[in-house]
Amino acid sequence: MKEFDYVIKGAGCAGLSLAYELNQNQKLEKKTLAIVEPRQIYDRDKTWSFWKTINHNFDDCVIKNWSNFTVNIKGKMHHLKCDDTPYQTVNSGIFYKKIISNLKSNSNISFFKDINEINTERSLIFNSVPNKGEFKDRLWQHFFGVEIETPKDTFDDKIFNLMDFDCDQRNSVHFYYTLPFSKNKALIETTWLSSLNNENIMDYENQIKEYLEKKLKIKDYKIIFKEKGAIPLFKQINSTKNNEINIGTAGGMTRLSTGYTFLNIQEHSKYIRENLEKIKNKKKYTIGKKYHFLDEIFIRVLKDNPKLMPEIFFKMFEVESKKVINFLSNKSNLLEDISVILKMPKLLFIKALFK
Numbered sequence: 157m158k159e160f161d162y163v164i165k166g167a168g169c170a171g172l173s174l175a176y177e178l179n180q181n182q183k184l185e186k187k188t189l190a191i192v193e194p195r196q197i198y199d200r201d202k203t204w205s206f207w208k209t210i211n212h213n214f215d216d217c218v219i220k221n222w223s224n225f226t227v228n229i230k231g232k233m234h235h236l237k238c239d240d241t242p243y244q245t246v247n248s249g250i251f252y253k254k255i256i257s258n259l260k261s262n263s264n265i266s267f268f269k270d271i272n273e274i275n276t277e278r279s280l281i282f283n284s285v286p287n288k289g290e291f292k293d294r295l296w297q298h299f300f301g302v303e304i305e306t307p308k309d310t311f312d313d314k315i316f317n318l319m320d321f322d323c324d325q326r327n328s329v330h331f332y333y334t335l336p337f338s339k340n341k342a343l344i345e346t347t348w349l350s351s352l353n354n355e356n357i358m359d360y361e362n363q364i365k366e367y368l369e370k371k372l373k374i375k376d377y378k379i380i381f382k383e384k385g386a387i388p389l390f391k392q393i394n395s396t397k398n399n400e401i402n403i404g405t406a407g408g409m410t411r412l413s414t415g416y417t418f419l420n421i422q423e424h425s426k427y428i429r430e431n432l433e434k435i436k437n438k439k440k441y442t443i444g445k446k447y448h449f450l451d452e453i454f455i456r457v458l459k460d461n462p463k464l465m466p467e468i469f470f471k472m473f474e475v476e477s478k479k480v481i482n483f484l485s486n487k488s489n490l491l492e493d494i495s496v497i498l499k500m501p502k503l504l505f506i507k508a509l510f511k
Contacts, residue, residue, distance in 0.1 A: 157275040160190040165271060166284035169204065169248075170190035170404025170421045172255045172280055176213060177263055177425040183432055191276050194459040198256060200249030203301070203343060204385060204418040207241040207336065209485040212422045219321070220337050224315040227473045229466045230322045235315075241485075243316060245335055245343075246418065267445040276399075280436070282428070284404040285393050286425045292352040295389040295455060297415040300360030301333075301345030301383035303495060309338035310374060321466035322368070325358050329458060329465045331365050343381075344368065349458060349465070360384070384387075387415040388456060391448075401428070401435065406443060412451040414484050447486050456508035458501075464504070471499045 158230055162178075164171040175191060178184050208221075221242040228235045258285070259265045268274060309348055314338040320332040329349035338341040346363040368374045389412050392405060403409070409420040428440045473480055475495050482488040483496045497505075 157272065158190075160266070160279050161187040162189045163271075163274065163276050163279045163281045164189065164284070166193045166404070166406075167191050167195075167267075168284060168404070169202070169251075169283040169418065170409065170425075171282070172252070173213075173421050174284075174403055174425040174428060175259055175265070176255045176409070177422075177429045178432070179259055179265065180213065180501040181429050183429060184262055184264050187264065187355070190268055190279070191265065192268045192270050192271050192274075196403045198252035198441045199251075200247060200252075200381065201246040202249065202385065203335075204246040204251075206244060206416055206418050207238060207481045208244050208419075209241050209482065209487045210419055210423065212419060214246055214251060214422075217246045217254060218244045218413050219247045219250070220335065222314070222316045222335075223320045226315060227319045227470060228317070229321060229470045230505060232470065234373075234470065234473045236473060238477055238481055240478065241481050245337070246257045247358075259468075272420070279399065281397070281400040282360045282403050283400055284402075284406055286388070286404075286406045291388065291390070294351065295349065295459060296350055296352050296386045297347060297389055298352060298358075298386040299333075299345050300364065300384045301343050301382070302335075302364055302379045303341065303370070304374070304377040305380050306377045307376060309339035311339055311342050313338050313342075319469060320371075321469065323371075325463065325466070327462060328354070329358055329462050331466070331469075334372075341380075345383075346396075352461075368458070373388070387417070389413070390417065398436075401405045402426075411443060411447065411484070413447075413454045414460075416485065419485065441458060441468065443486050450493070450497075453505055456511055457504050460508070461504060468500065472496060474499055 164175055176190065221244050223237060223239045223242050225236055225238065227241060258281055288356040317334040323326060323330055323332060331347055333345040333347055334342055344364060346360055350357065387410060394410060403424060404421055405417060409424055410417045424441050428435055431438045481493050482492050
């Protein structure tokens, strides 16, 4: 079986981002790369959104930028601005097409469906495939979304709704998320923060239909895209061999309190590219210890007090938008951390700290 200098296991967002970063920066001119991915077709299957707090390689895959957003609970709404860090949405179909085309132009890069097709004994492996253990009882951000098109102008496409908590919580944490791509197209998602054991909250399509027709008062629409997913809000434990480095969610690139992953993947890919020749001896790349610490406390509060979470999230956005965005994007300084922490219910968080 053929040997390769580098192997990427799993060619989703993390695997492809790393491959592109290496190829674009001439790291594969004299080295070989095998990409192992079982999927047959790269169609649009996901929508990645984030505040642009850093530059990245995929501005040409962004389908919309926003500089204004809202967060609301019953009877209250925050209007916030993000001019310096616009909120961006990347279309995965455009992302896949760009990267696959780029990689196929390099004869040193090969694609395989199964890891057993190649010899990996002397390869440096980058693994983006999370542990497949049973974790349904852990905390997840699970969601279902539809992109709809309406026959007439319906949406204000200058502003998006990040979190609408004015909905049935069912003893969990639930919100809707609306991204208007144009005046007659938008992605609407129902999002839950809970375990995956409760099937009573997974009637996603009914939830979307009710929200569209009763809350948004939209009855004439066409569904043009659907997506469904679950993001683990717990630390991944993946066994690591001497010649293997975990990337993506498998490598701890998902922010546990938010689920944001895309830009963390881009920064990790850049770190690997800059240190590729000595990467096995370099310090492991992490989002940051302070964020892991703060997120663990936040998750404990969320698990124990789901009914209080809409108000807690809402109060977080009372902080100046730049500060809270930096905090949620792991770019905050100490003063910004303190300004967010001071908005939290102190007794609850102190109890969670010592739990």
